[in-house]
Amino acid sequence: MISESLTPKEIKEEFRKINPRFIERYEEIDDSDEFYRYMAKPLRTSIRVNTLKASVEDVVKSLSDRFELEPIPWCKEGFFINVEKVGGTIEHQLGLIFSQEASAMIPAVALDVKPGMLVLDMAAAPGGKTTQIAQYMQNEGCIIANDVKVDRLNILISNLQRCGVTIARVTMKDGRFFKRFKNTFDRVLLDAPCSNVGMIRKNFKYLKMWRLKEVESLSRLQKELIMAGYRALKPEGILIYATCTLDPLENEEVIDHLVMNMDAEVVEIDLPVKSQRPITKFEDKEYCREVLRCLRIHPQDNDTEGFFIAKILKPA
Amino acid sequence: MLKEKIAEFLERQFGVDKSEFLKLDLDFEERGKRRVYAFKKCQVEVPEYHYGLYFGTLEKNGIRLSIEGSFIVGKLAKKNVIELDDEKARRWMSGEDLELPVKGYVILKWKNFFLGCGKGNGKVIKNYVPKERRIQSESA
Numbered sequence: 001m002i003s004e005s006l007t008p009k010e011i012k013e014e015f016r017k018i019n020p021r022f023i024e025r026y027e028e029i030d031d032s033d034e035f036y037r038y039m040a041k042p043l044r045t046s047i048r049v050n051t052l053k054a055s056v057e058d059v060v061k062s063l064s065d066r067f068e069l070e071p072i073p074w075c076k077e078g079f080f081i082n083v084e085k086v087g088g089t090i091e092h093q094l095g096l097i098f099s100q101e102a103s104a105m106i107p108a109v110a111l112d113v114k115p116g117m118l119v120l121d122m123a124a125a126p127g128g129k130t131t132q133i134a135q136y137m138q139n140e141g142c143i144i145a146n147d148v149k150v151d152r153l154n155i156l157i158s159n160l161q162r163c164g165v166t167i168a169r170v171t172m173k174d175g176r177f178f179k180r181f182k183n184t185f186d187r188v189l190l191d192a193p194c195s196n197v198g199m200i201r202k203n204f205k206y207l208k209m210w211r212l213k214e215v216e217s218l219s220r221l222q223k224e225l226i227m228a229g230y231r232a233l234k235p236e237g238i239l240i241y242a243t244c245t246l247d248p249l250e251n252e253e254v255i256d257h258l259v260m261n262m263d264a265e266v267v268e269i270d271l272p273v274k275s276q277r278p279i280t281k282f283e284d285k286e287y288c289r290e291v292l293r294c295l296r297i298h299p300q301d302n303d304t305e306g307f308f309i310a311k312i313l314k315p316a
Numbered sequence: 317m318l319k320e321k322i323a324e325f326l327e328r329q330f331g332v333d334k335s336e337f338l339k340l341d342l343d344f345e346e347r348g349k350r351r352v353y354a355f356k357k358c359q360v361e362v363p364e365y366h367y368g369l370y371f372g373t374l375e376k377n378g379i380r381l382s383i384e385g386s387f388i389v390g391k392l393a394k395k396n397v398i399e400l401d402d403e404k405a406r407r408w409m410s411g412e413d414l415e416l417p418v419k420g421y422v423i424l425k426w427k428n429f430f431l432g433c434g435k436g437n438g439k440v441i442k443n444y445v446p447k448e449r450r451i452q453s454e455s456a
Contacts (some may be wrong), residue, residue: 053387054428055428062427088452089451090405090406090409090451093409093450093451094383094409094429096429118358118360139356140341140356141359142357142358142359142360144360153365153366157366158448161369162384162449164369164388166354166355166368166369167355168367169358169364169367170364170365170366171363172365173363181360184360
């Protein structure tokens with residue numbers, strides 16, 4: 001970890017020592033003092049109450065005996081909490097709460113699911129958003145919870161169990177498999193595999209591991225995944241594309257690719273969350289104006305992980 | 317039918333009204349080691365890796381509910397629900413047997429929450445909280 005007592009310029013130099021190419025790249029994305037100050041700051045711990053098992057009121061009452069809770073503005077089941085290890089609490093082990101980062105709660109809220117819907121979660125593991133979707137659906141309907149690796153699936157399955165989800169069907173497929181389900185799903189969530197820059201605050205390994213070649217390869221994969229997810233979406237359905245990274249190649253460029261190739265519409269996400277202006281020009285590329293309706297969240301905006309969310313509507 | 321068999325056990329063990337339980341929109345399936353899984357139907361067919369919530373295990377004389385099974389059944393139960401205080405709830409969730417003069421299957425309850433199912437022998441309620449769901453005894 002990098003000491004919080006360093007100045008932003010000193011933090012940037014520490015980052016440069018760990019991965020100089022990262023700094024070269026991110027000087028073009030966000031070179032502000034605030035960005036570096038927050039990238040080095042530990043994340044606030046947050047939880048989401050699992051309403052499949054208990055009411056928010058009952059769980060807050062139970063936790064308030066021992067901890068301080070602060071509501072998260074964009075998720076009524078979400079709270080910041082002053083506990084070191086959420087997993088060690090009785091409420092967690094009972095499945096009453098789920099340890100989930102605050103900005104990671106946004107995609108499932110924006111997805112706007114209703115009980116009875118048919119939902120595809122293309123990259124579901126470890127299951128934070130899947131279980132959140134299930135509680136908004138009140139365990140009515142069906143969620144196809146897909147991921148590509150067996151060890152990730154086993155964590156997903158144990159989270160589905162602990163949260164008491166009865167409507168999930170877990171599949172182990174490459175997300176592109178689902179393009180054959182044309183016009184099938186009311187809602188599609190693509191929480192895409194990404195370069196995880198937004199998670200550096202949680203773990204510096206993501207800074208060490210960052211490579212531009214990997215970003216380019218991920219961008220190609222994300223474009224294929226979003227096209228497959230869009231094909232699987234019903235007319236008038238909603239697709240949420242989300243990443244926990246900040247590179248425009250993995251964010252605005254992916255949305256631009258979808259909009260330029262399909263009849264997709266980008267819809268504003270109306271939530272009380274501060275954000276940056278999405279990037280419409282990067283390197284020698286220009287992206288369509290529709291990307292301005294996306295949410296680009298940098299760590300300093302709400303003191304969270306970095307995130308990018310786009311809400312896509314398929315016309316009737 | 318499996319659901320009816322479960323309904324009979326639950327009526328006997330916990331006073332659950334059979335017709336109320338049968339009306340629940342849940343299907344059940346028995347898999348290896350007599351473990352029962354609960355799930356809802358899905359509108360689409362996909363190649364599944366896994367589905368269903370572990371509900372409980374069938375035993376010679378009844379069904380021993382999982383923590384999630386006790387959440388589904390607990391609100392329908394009319395007898396053999398033992399309410400625990402904070403200290404006993406923590407001890408139960410850390411995997412300890414509880415010294416209570418109770419016999420047969422019981423559902424453990426703490427505040428408005430259900431902590432699974434135990435089996436009393438008249439002196440002690442035997443603990444079945446799986447290792448991965450336990451808390452440390454000194455935990456919050």
